[in-house]
Amino acid sequence: MPAERSREHTAPVAAARRRMLRADGARRLADLLRGQVLAQGFPGGVLPHEDRIGTEYGVSRNTVRQALDLLRAEQLVERLPGVGTVVVGQKYPHGLDRLMGLAETLHQHGQVTNEVRSMGPVAAPSPVAERLGVAPRDDVLCIERLRSLDALPLSLDLTYIPMDIGIDLLGADLENTDVFRLLEEITGQPLGTAEITLEAVNADAHSAAVLQAPRGAAVLMLERLTHLSDGRPVDLEFIRFRGDRITMRGLLHRSV
Amino acid sequence: MPAERSREHTAPVAAARRRMLRADGARRLADLLRGQVLAQGFPGGVLPHEDRIGTEYGVSRNTVRQALDLLRAEQLVERLPGVGTVVVGQKYPHGLDRLMGLAETLHQHGQVTNEVRSMGPVAAPSPVAERLGVAPRDDVLCIERLRSLDALPLSLDLTYIPMDIGIDLLGADLENTDVFRLLEEITGQPLGTAEITLEAVNADAHSAAVLQAPRGAAVLMLERLTHLSDGRPVDLEFIRFRGDRITMRGLLHRSV
Incomplete structure (x- = not known):
């Protein structure tokens, strides 16, 4: 038995x-x-x-x-x-070794265009004010863009910029130019460093619809606080990259 | 009308x-x-x-x-x-600024332990042989580990290592030690650089089950080819991090 x-x-x-x-x-x-x-x-x-x-x-x-x-x-x-x-699928490599805008990093792969979904001043919520070094409730410029490579949606970017710099962005050609390049033109100084955080998240229904991806699709989420070369924080971004279209590529060193 | x-x-x-x-x-x-x-x-x-x-x-x-x-x-x-x-959720930051093993990068957050799911020599498939610089079909050591932080599953790691180095890993304490540390001990030289690629993917049913995550859960996928300081490639890894438990954090510079 x-x-x-x-x-x-x-x-x-x-x-x-x-x-x-x-x-x-x-x-x-x-x-x-x-x-x-x-x-x-x-x-x-x-x-x-x-x-x-x-x-x-x-x-x-x-x-x-x-x-x-x-x-x-x-x-x-x-x-x-x-x-x-x-x-049938292709992913485009976003450089991780150097701080670069999307059009800049993908220039060999095609033309990046941006649909500005919304743009205008908002009263800075405290986490934004704190990171951008402005007073809470001060106006900051908030821009939301859907970014595409040759008409293929790649990312949904939300950007907060201090108003003294943002004011000069209002008339700029945001459809065809990286915010990074515009910031360097406006301020007359190069960007310095950016603190980044990368996560993988499942797209919520609305973000998925905007990105023309299936609900729940894996999204590479990048939070990035960029400083001018003099150290001033000028650009806080929340970027959702379609996981099926973007990879991040870089070289790490054992010793710093 | x-x-x-x-x-x-x-x-x-x-x-x-x-x-x-x-x-x-x-x-x-x-x-x-x-x-x-x-x-x-x-x-x-x-x-x-x-x-x-x-x-x-x-x-x-x-x-x-x-x-x-x-x-x-x-x-x-x-x-x-x-x-x-x-x-109710917490994500642990994996450093992107320096090449680090998991236990090393998370030592302030808890104890990393590894369940060795399989380990043994395999005939190197051509993409593995090419990247590790060994002859196609030469034996390489293949190790699969489920890695956890204080018993919470974080990642599923597949590792290929040339057999001349891998042979010394067979008796090592893989349950409690990063492969990076063991490689440095075995070869007597520090690691040098690693080429990395990060992607966001939806977990397939089997990977999700091993990681104890829902099917389709967003996974941060890391492919990493690590070299010794003398330049020899010694460690090719495919790592699936649970998206709800790991973030990657680093500092990027505008000029190289």
Whole structure:
């Protein structure tokens, strides 16, 4: 009887373990293929046949299929009957090594344009006033922009700027120019440093709609407080990048 | 008739516009409150009453409620009857300014422990071989770890290491020690630099289950190729951080 019972329990447990191992293998394979997809490493944007991938990576055909399913769920590849698995998604690299505006960092990839969704003075809420070094309730300029690369929505940016500088932004060409460049023109000095915080969050329904992404889509959220070279904080931003369109790339050093 | 038709159309349009403006306002407020939540800026972890938040930020009570709903959806706050809105989530800052292991960067926040899910030699797939500078199909050590801070799962890490170095990792205390520290001990030289790529992705079902997060949860994905100080690449990693538990923090400079 104990032997019988143990056999009954063992079969489902073994099957669950096989499924788990296959899922682990699929994730590992997907991570490697994803790197090649993003680096545009497949000639003609077509992935090799499942069998060939399986042989190359030493995994079963089912594992390959499961890995491709993961990339498909990320909208990086699609299955085309008669053609195979093709690359349909692309992510653009935002530099992390230097403080740069979006148009500046993506200039090799296309034209960044900005839809100004709203712009005007607001009474600075205390967390904004504190970080920008202005008195609470003082007016600050608040700008919200939907930023696109060649008409493809990339990010939703909310920007707070002290009013003495912001006043000169009101007539500027915000549709086609990075705020960073305008700040350097207006103040006559280069930017200095920026404190940044990066998070991954699920897009709420409204932000998703504005970004034309599915509700709950992963968003790379960047909070950034930028200072002029003389140290004055001049630009507090909350930026939601579409996770399926932007990566952040940089080089870290062990010693400072 | 035209006037009549125009009135018919205008009322729903105006209502839709009000809803949109309120949603924009709620997102802006949520971003400011989120910063205070993450910085532990509310005494006793209790947010002010809705009316007080509304007065402070100059927004309606409905906007405040919608903003708090957004933070609740991110599992940062919860509503407790008779108490109000309380902070229930915390994110831990991973340094971006210096190349650091997880235990090292979080040592002020608690104890990092690692569950080794699998460890062993694998024939290096070509993208791994290429980046680690070994011959294709040469053995490399592959380690998968679930990393936790005081028993709270933070990340799922897949690591590839050349076998000549990896062999000395097989008997090491991987449960309690960063791979970075072990690599420096084994090779007798400090690490040098690492190329990193950060993305936001939705967790697939299996990764989510391992990380004890909901399916589709936003994950901060880090790919990192680390070199020894002599330039040799020794550690290729694919790390999935739970988006609700980790932020990346750094300082960027305008001039290099």
